[in-house]
């Protein structure tokens with residue numbers, strides 16, 4: 001039977017102080033959907049759990065206003081949720097995240113509190129409209145029960161190669177904000193991961209926010225999770241893609257191809273992206289980019305799937321996810 005102190009700091013500095021004083025013997029706990037599995041299996045035996053539940057700011061979705069018009073896409077699918085509305089129970093302890101829109105000229109940048117459950121992101125129409133791959137990834141994770149408690153920050157800090165929301169965030173050049181005894185620091189998500197289960201987070205640091213810049217107009221994105229069976233299942237592999245078209249509506253200005261379970265951490269295919277950028281968005285070019293992504297991936301055999309099969313599926317899923325994003329349709333109807 002696991003035995004530990006359960007600590008519920010009321011402020012972020014208090015959480016950091018507790019982590020600093022307990023050192024390696026403490027673990028942060030958000031939804032506990034990963035942590036508890038590790039404690040139950042004996043893989044982890046923390047003496048103290050520092051809960052984020054009493055920190056309301058850790059559960060939030062804030063966007064900088066998109067086109068500035070609000071519009072029908074703003075808000076959340078949760079009944080009663082609307083732009084600028086703080087929903088009942090906005091703290092991590094219950095209810096949906098607060099959705100706030102400002103009038104920042106930076107457009108559709110998004111800031112997500114690390115203890116925001118996946119269900120809040122899944123339910124946000126604004127996220128679905130502006131960052132569809134992230135919404136799709138959150139909606140594909142586990143079951144609704146898991147998504148109600150499992151958080152974005154937990155998915156990132158757990159650092160599994162199959163982490164759905166982390167793989168989708170790689171598409172949007174997300175950064176993570178960490179608060180520790182020496183203050184705050186921000187680093188690119190891709191640099192945060194070191195290997196399976198390993199990150200650059202210090203033992204006394206709390207991941208507080210995930211920041212995503214405005215991807216700009218004419219951006220299309222999507223996420224596809226490939227599993228052995230339909231149902232609650234970790235990804236055998238996953239693929240995300242984001243394409244930002246130039247003003248001519250044809251040339252790829254910026255491309256991102258993210259891959260889950262194709263390397264020790266969620267990753268991007270630099271070669272595939274470079275190949276697409278500056279070229280017209282055609283099915284031939286996308287097929288070649290997918291080929292490059294497959295070649296440069298670091299897939300391996302595991303009980304969920306063989307390396308050769310994963311590599312083959314990169315070739316299949318990169319074009320499919322770009323199709324799903326609507327980018328080809330946009331080019332063809334320009």
Ligand SMILES: Cc1cc2nc3c(=O)[nH]c(=O)nc-3n(C[C@H](O)[C@H](O)[C@H](O)COP(=O)(O)OP(=O)(O)OC[C@H]3O[C@@H](n4cnc5c(N)ncnc54)[C@H](O)[C@@H]3O)c2cc1C
Pocket residue numbers: 027028029030031032033034035036037052114115140141142143146149150151152153154155156157158162163164165201205206207208232233234235
């Ligand atoms: C049945 C089931 C199905 C699942 N299916 C999927 C799936 O399909 N896809 C997928 O990607 N995952 C899946 N998961 C894993 C899990 O639900 C997610 O990774 C989830 O996002 C973890 O979030 P959490 O809040 O529960 O994290 P916790 O379990 O609370 O924490 C996970 C780790 O992150 C640390 N941590 C958490 N938050 C912070 C923070 N803010 N700052 C610093 N450290 C922090 C903890 O100390 C711990 O090491 C599944 C889990 C279960 C039980």
